[in-house]
Amino acid sequence: MTNSGTSTATTKRGRGEKSSATIYDIAKLAGVNPSTVSRALSKPGRVSAKTQKIIEDAAAELNYQVNPFARALPTGRTQTIGLIVADITNPTFFDIIRGAETTGSARDYTLVLAESAESPETEMTAARRLLSTVDGLILASPRMDDDHIRALAADKPVAVINREVQGVPCVVPDVNKGISEAVRSLAGHGHTKVAYVAGPKQSWMTSRRWDGVKSACEWSKLSSVRLESSKPTVDGGRQVARDVLESGATAVITYNDLLAIGLMQELQAGGMRVPDQISIVGFDDIFGADFTTPALTTVRSPLGECGNRAVTILLDMLQGHDGPRQAVTVETELVVRGSSGRLLS
Amino acid sequence: MTNSGTSTATTKRGRGEKSSATIYDIAKLAGVNPSTVSRALSKPGRVSAKTQKIIEDAAAELNYQVNPFARALPTGRTQTIGLIVADITNPTFFDIIRGAETTGSARDYTLVLAESAESPETEMTAARRLLSTVDGLILASPRMDDDHIRALAADKPVAVINREVQGVPCVVPDVNKGISEAVRSLAGHGHTKVAYVAGPKQSWMTSRRWDGVKSACEWSKLSSVRLESSKPTVDGGRQVARDVLESGATAVITYNDLLAIGLMQELQAGGMRVPDQISIVGFDDIFGADFTTPALTTVRSPLGECGNRAVTILLDMLQGHDGPRQAVTVETELVVRGSSGRLLS
DNA sequence: CAATTTTTGGCAACCGGTTGACAAAATAGC
DNA sequence: GCTATTTTGTCAACCGGTTGCCAAAAATTG
Numbered sequence: 001m002t003n004s005g006t007s008t009a010t011t012k013r014g015r016g017e018k019s020s021a022t023i024y025d026i027a028k029l030a031g032v033n034p035s036t037v038s039r040a041l042s043k044p045g046r047v048s049a050k051t052q053k054i055i056e057d058a059a060a061e062l063n064y065q066v067n068p069f070a071r072a073l074p075t076g077r078t079q080t081i082g083l084i085v086a087d088i089t090n091p092t093f094f095d096i097i098r099g100a101e102t103t104g105s106a107r108d109y110t111l112v113l114a115e116s117a118e119s120p121e122t123e124m125t126a127a128r129r130l131l132s133t134v135d136g137l138i139l140a141s142p143r144m145d146d147d148h149i150r151a152l153a154a155d156k157p158v159a160v161i162n163r164e165v166q167g168v169p170c171v172v173p174d175v176n177k178g179i180s181e182a183v184r185s186l187a188g189h190g191h192t193k194v195a196y197v198a199g200p201k202q203s204w205m206t207s208r209r210w211d212g213v214k215s216a217c218e219w220s221k222l223s224s225v226r227l228e229s230s231k232p233t234v235d236g237g238r239q240v241a242r243d244v245l246e247s248g249a250t251a252v253i254t255y256n257d258l259l260a261i262g263l264m265q266e267l268q269a270g271g272m273r274v275p276d277q278i279s280i281v282g283f284d285d286i287f288g289a290d291f292t293t294p295a296l297t298t299v300r301s302p303l304g305e306c307g308n309r310a311v312t313i314l315l316d317m318l319q320g321h322d323g324p325r326q327a328v329t330v331e332t333e334l335v336v337r338g339s340s341g342r343l344l345s
Numbered sequence: 346m347t348n349s350g351t352s353t354a355t356t357k358r359g360r361g362e363k364s365s366a367t368i369y370d371i372a373k374l375a376g377v378n379p380s381t382v383s384r385a386l387s388k389p390g391r392v393s394a395k396t397q398k399i400i401e402d403a404a405a406e407l408n409y410q411v412n413p414f415a416r417a418l419p420t421g422r423t424q425t426i427g428l429i430v431a432d433i434t435n436p437t438f439f440d441i442i443r444g445a446e447t448t449g450s451a452r453d454y455t456l457v458l459a460e461s462a463e464s465p466e467t468e469m470t471a472a473r474r475l476l477s478t479v480d481g482l483i484l485a486s487p488r489m490d491d492d493h494i495r496a497l498a499a500d501k502p503v504a505v506i507n508r509e510v511q512g513v514p515c516v517v518p519d520v521n522k523g524i525s526e527a528v529r530s531l532a533g534h535g536h537t538k539v540a541y542v543a544g545p546k547q548s549w550m551t552s553r554r555w556d557g558v559k560s561a562c563e564w565s566k567l568s569s570v571r572l573e574s575s576k577p578t579v580d581g582g583r584q585v586a587r588d589v590l591e592s593g594a595t596a597v598i599t600y601n602d603l604l605a606i607g608l609m610q611e612l613q614a615g616g617m618r619v620p621d622q623i624s625i626v627g628f629d630d631i632f633g634a635d636f637t638t639p640a641l642t643t644v645r646s647p648l649g650e651c652g653n654r655a656v657t658i659l660l661d662m663l664q665g666h667d668g669p670r671q672a673v674t675v676e677t678e679l680v681v682r683g684s685s686g687r688l689l690s
Numbered sequence: 691c692a693a694t695t696t697t698t699g700g701c702a703a704c705c706g707g708t709t710g711a712c713a714a715a716a717t718a719g720c
Numbered sequence: 721g722c723t724a725t726t727t728t729g730t731c732a733a734c735c736g737g738t739t740g741c742c743a744a745a746a747a748t749t750g
Binding site: 094 | 410412413414415417418423425433434436439440442443446455456457458459460473474475477478579606610613632633636637638
């Protein structure tokens with residue numbers, strides 16, 4: 001039925017767009033059927049070596065590039081992966097994006113980025129929209145609930161970073177290792193009371209980290225207290241400074257680095273000497289964590305590896321392998337800088 | 346790639362993929378021809394009001410979502426924009442990305458992100474690859490040469506941020522305004538010699554900023570000297586500290602904030618008091634610029650607006666309007682923080 | 691009321707690939 | 721040399737939309 005091999009090369013194709021070579025052009029140049037060209041380009045081996053060479057040479061001569069839409073239509077595949085992050089300007093996601101992009105590129109996949117702006121509704125909308133054009137989806141610190149995530153995973157392969165969801169492959173930093181190191185370090189410096197400044201209420205990682213802090217303090221026989229913050233930002237850290245002082249804690253572990261930085265700035269502005277009078281430990285080791293004076297001690301999450309592993313899992317699933325049954329964990333580690341140390345008064 | 350789509354879901358449509366409604370399903374339910382459905386959905390008005398309603402109701406009942414590949418094939422349109430940045434983890438690009446994404450979303454476009462890793466070759470490869478799937482492309486601080494950029498623009502609409510390219514629409518911060526404010530401020534504080542720490546040699550903006558610094562210093566009768574850095578990073582700033590001291594300058598303007606931050610850290614580690622003994626001014630007001638002690642004085646580029654304007658220009662071009670003949674400029678402004686001030690010794 | 695014009699929905703070709711089915715050509719086995 | 725099997729290229733239907741062309745129906749005009 002389709003007999004477009006008769007239409008001329010340079011006009012009327014791709015209506016209104018600049019024309020470029022198609023498999024029909026290659027077929028004409030190589031003297032074979034377009035289906036043979038398609039097979040040669042997407043299933044080498046199904047075509048003889050001699051024919052394969054003729055077609056490859058013709059494709060090179062015509063500077064042929066496959067039209068991804070035309071290929072996606074019959075196959076449903078687009079060689080793209082979607083990645084949704086909670087906040088595109090939150091540096092926690094930089095290395096996740098970087099790791100995902102690097103691994104995807106290595107396997108000829110393009111990354112499409114979107115953000116949820118911390119809203120479960122916006123996140124779901126973005127996810128549904130992306131799912132129609134990508135092969136698989138990664139959700140980094142997703143805000144929607146587990147059922148919604150599983151519903152998405154029923155459509156196409158989904159991987160989650162920074163949260164465990166039953167039935168969906170996940171990559172999660174093992175926060176307990178880094179927290180244990182942090183608490184051990186603080187105990188060794190003579191601290192006896194640790195405050196934990198929490199993150200967003202709907203964040204799975206907020207309570208995970210609090211659980212880790214509590215457990216580690218119990219182990220090291222330190223007392224611990226949880227303080228709420230209004231938002232996981234520098235400003236949120238500033239706002240919680242009074243609560244921290246009133247808590248009587250001499251060491252603070254925050255939900256993320258931004259809170260730690262804001263807290264440090266506010267305490268220093270009030271005359272507190274860090275770490276002489278209070279030690280501060282952040283989380284994630286984000287970009288800018290070492291800009292402060294003193295530089296921030298923090299629990300580093302290997303976020304690049306999170307991105308890397310999530311993409312690897314996704315692409316394996318796209319190739320027919322089952323996703324891992326249990327969450328893949330990556331290790332955190334304490335990065336000691338100047339903001340934590342021995343109490344001097 | 347392996348053919349994992351061997352299992353069928355419910356019917357033989359979308360081979361191997363989960364089926365969903367198409368215009369053929371709507372046509373059957375509404376009792377009209379598929380072409381009528383297509384017209385109703387993409388050209389309301391070309392169909393009678395009565396038929397339009399029947400079709401819209403049927404589409405809603407079937408939870409119909411247009412397949413973007415199928416639509417892209419005959420029209421060449423995908424409702425996506427590509428954005429290539431030089432370094433995805435360089436905070437200069439965060440607000441560009443944010444501004445672009447926000448404006449794109451508002452007009453129903455998806456943003457596809459890629460990076461050039463500061464390499465003209467990688468950038469060209471990414472650009473060629475993106476151009477086959479997006480409607481238009483934005484290059485932020487591109488590293489490829491002008492001819493290559495114009496070649497891309499010959500294929501599809503292209504807009505450039507942070508650089509002027511003849512024949513291609515550009516959005517460029519007017520660095521001279523911010524630089525003039527910075528130099529005026531330094532002159533007012535009694536400084537007489539300003540060092541400029543340059544950025545990447547192939548960066549168009551490097552020399553633009555140097556020209557601005559030179560001119561502003563001449564105007565204010567300050568002497569100026571240009572120092573090279575090995576890379577536009579915190580480490581690059583550290584490495585140039587000795588050169589800065591040897592130059593005898595009492596004020597420094599750097600190519601970007603990262604250089605300023607590294608420089609400040611190294612000078613402070615060597616016992617210099619900022620700003621009492623040397624003033625430091627950065628550029629762009631990136632994320633983390635106010636983490637330092639003292640917080641960094643910097644020339645803010647309205648990067649979000651750059652992203653915003655570039656998308657607006659691109660989408661206007663996609664709707665048939667000509668791009669602006671001259672570069673669109675956005676104003677920079679000096680943000681005075683603690684790292685610049687009066688000399689005290 | 692008839693002729694003319696406009697509106698509207700259907701037909702089918704097309705976008706650029708993929709792929710099952712088929713038959714011709716090539717190869718292997720007896 | 722003949723038969724059976726395998727290899728290989730072609731045919732054409734398909735993926736899910738779009739749209740030029742056409743004719744029937746509806747509306748308008750004289």
